[in-house]
Amino acid sequence: MLTIxxxxxxxxxxxALHGISLxxxxxxxxxxxxxxxxGKSTTLKSICGLLRPGQGAIRFLGEDITGKAPEVxxxxxxxxxxxxxxxxxxLTVEENLRLGAFTSYQRDRYRADLDEMFALFxxxxxxxxxxxxxLSGGEQQMxxxxxxxxxxxxxxxxxxxxxxxxxxxxxxxxxxxxxxxxRGTTILLVEQNAERALEIVDRAYLLDTGSIEFxxxxxxxxxxxxxxxxxxxxxxxxxxxxxL
Amino acid sequence: MTRGIQAPGWLAKRSTVWIxxxxxxxxxxxxxxxxxxLVVDIYTQFCVNLMIVLxxxxxxxxxxxxxxxxxxxMGIGAYASGILSMAPMVKSLGVPNMYPALVxxxxxxxxxxxxxxxxxxxVAALIGWPLMRLSDAVGVITLFATLIVMHVVMTQWDNVxxxxxxxxxxxxxxxxxxxxxxxxxxxYVVHWYRESSPGLxxxxxxxxxxxxxxxxxxxxxxxxxxxxxxxLLAGMAGGLWAHLITxxxxxxxxxxxxxxxxxxxxxxxxxxxxxxxxxxxxxTAARQFLLQVEAGINNSGALTLxxxxxxxxxxxxxxxxxxxxRPNGIVGGxxxxxxxxxxRMKPAAxxxxxxQQT
Numbered sequence: 001m002l003t004i005x006x007x008x009x010x011x012x013x014x015x016a017l018h019g020i021s022l023x024x025x026x027x028x029x030x031x032x033x034x035x036x037x038x039g040k041s042t043t044l045k046s047i048c049g050l051l052r053p054g055q056g057a058i059r060f061l062g063e064d065i066t067g068k069a070p071e072v073x074x075x076x077x078x079x080x081x082x083x084x085x086x087x088x089x090x091l092t093v094e095e096n097l098r099l100g101a102f103t104s105y106q107r108d109r110y111r112a113d114l115d116e117m118f119a120l121f122x123x124x125x126x127x128x129x130x131x132x133x134x135l136s137g138g139e140q141q142m143x144x145x146x147x148x149x150x151x152x153x154x155x156x157x158x159x160x161x162x163x164x165x166x167x168x169x170x171x172x173x174x175x176x177x178x179x180x181x182x183r184g185t186t187i188l189l190v191e192q193n194a195e196r197a198l199e200i201v202d203r204a205y206l207l208d209t210g211s212i213e214f215x216x217x218x219x220x221x222x223x224x225x226x227x228x229x230x231x232x233x234x235x236x237x238x239x240x241x242x243x244l
Numbered sequence: 245m246t247r248g249i250q251a252p253g254w255l256a257k258r259s260t261v262w263i264x265x266x267x268x269x270x271x272x273x274x275x276x277x278x279x280x281x282l283v284v285d286i287y288t289q290f291c292v293n294l295m296i297v298l299x300x301x302x303x304x305x306x307x308x309x310x311x312x313x314x315x316x317x318m319g320i321g322a323y324a325s326g327i328l329s330m331a332p333m334v335k336s337l338g339v340p341n342m343y344p345a346l347v348x349x350x351x352x353x354x355x356x357x358x359x360x361x362x363x364x365x366x367v368a369a370l371i372g373w374p375l376m377r378l379s380d381a382v383g384v385i386t387l388f389a390t391l392i393v394m395h396v397v398m399t400q401w402d403n404v405x406x407x408x409x410x411x412x413x414x415x416x417x418x419x420x421x422x423x424x425x426x427x428x429x430x431x432y433v434v435h436w437y438r439e440s441s442p443g444l445x446x447x448x449x450x451x452x453x454x455x456x457x458x459x460x461x462x463x464x465x466x467x468x469x470x471x472x473x474x475x476l477l478a479g480m481a482g483g484l485w486a487h488l489i490t491x492x493x494x495x496x497x498x499x500x501x502x503x504x505x506x507x508x509x510x511x512x513x514x515x516x517x518x519x520x521x522x523x524x525x526x527x528t529a530a531r532q533f534l535l536q537v538e539a540g541i542n543n544s545g546a547l548t549l550x551x552x553x554x555x556x557x558x559x560x561x562x563x564x565x566x567x568x569x570r571p572n573g574i575v576g577g578x579x580x581x582x583x584x585x586x587x588r589m590k591p592a593a594x595x596x597x598x599x600q601q602t
Binding site: 048049050069070071074075079080081082086087088089090091095098099100102103105144147148151 | 441444445447448450451452454455456457458459460461462515577
């Protein structure tokens, strides 16, 4: 469904991706793991057009989408939940959801989609007319995911959905991701919480300083790679916040 | 959700407009019947200012970009409508160097005012695209520079604006009721724009540019639409202003006047149409009051020295106080909606976090 070949990307003089290749098949739940600065978010931003890639090709459903504008890529069916719950805090929950749907807005379908989101996230119905900024962290993350789903994506990309959430809320988010996969949504998941992500994904890619270090099923990954060393850059690095 | 009187759908959807319109028209009616002509003039001026501040809100409030240019659109609208509406005779007297082709044109005043807005919108459309790509401080500085450029053009283009000298000879067209109708139309249109799809997308880009791009919003495009739309309204308001004042010079469209307009918008709350309305009303009333006080002090001779600039100083202090007290303006980005004081679902929680709302 999504194929990336030898993608490079840079921020000014700093190269963030040194030619990575990866693939996401239809209906798969694939994780992109790696430490801070490995290039995970850069990869997602390049796919959805927020960042113009240097070289390489991104193909989606057989079509080249490299360097296309974000709104064009979104219309083709790739929707992203940005890192850090970037919802529109000054707009109401309703307006946030409407914006998720605006690229393909149809009144009847919008109503039906809203009901579906209320079934998935009952809290959003309760908070429908409130400003998004007044929601709790977990609720904002749900709103961000619901907003991304409103455009009926064929591929959903989640950038660190568990970042800064309580353990209970993290559990519900991971349950939700599994549920979405079971409904048939293809998902590309970027996570810091590698242990939790490996419990639910079909395959995983491990990024380290802009290159793919490993790819395979969670079992293979656990067997062959010392995840902690890739994540935290060896034993003498004491700055890790997440323990595996 | 608890509701008082259930309003019909079309009324509820635009309840903000009605809540603001009814008192505005009612006060105009009362003033017409009972007030002196001076007060009627002040209210007419208020309605024209309201149009310009609402036009400013349409862009600045929804995009979050501090738009210095708007007094310039007002100026373009004023000059363009004046040139289009004046009789050739008057024009050749008032502006001796005017291009002959311009001297010949004369159209009805109302059409001239609309065309004045179109001219402002065209200029905005020409220069807007590169400007709308810029954000934050860079965007503000470039818009400020654009205002300076517009001012220099107005003071130097002898053949059109009569240079820095006064441009005079316009007919007085804007009466109290024309100003009220104009303000009502602009109020409706600006509220409609805020709630429309381009307006909503512009507000989303204000809240978070990257999230906006992630949901497929073309930020430059929605800003551009807002910029040109708002220039159109400001230009038409400038035309009405010109046909109220009847003689003016480029000084009327520069930093000091822009500052007054910004004060009106920011004090009321730039995030909403209600804020623009309230801010214009409060600042107009306060300025008139202070001007009277200033004149009273000077005339009574109570002080041995004359008082200068009291109004401006007090207005500036007032603005500072309001912004410390309520950084998002008096109404804080909210709109008045019917029923007026609806209970929130969790009043305590809302009250605790409400002031942080952006």
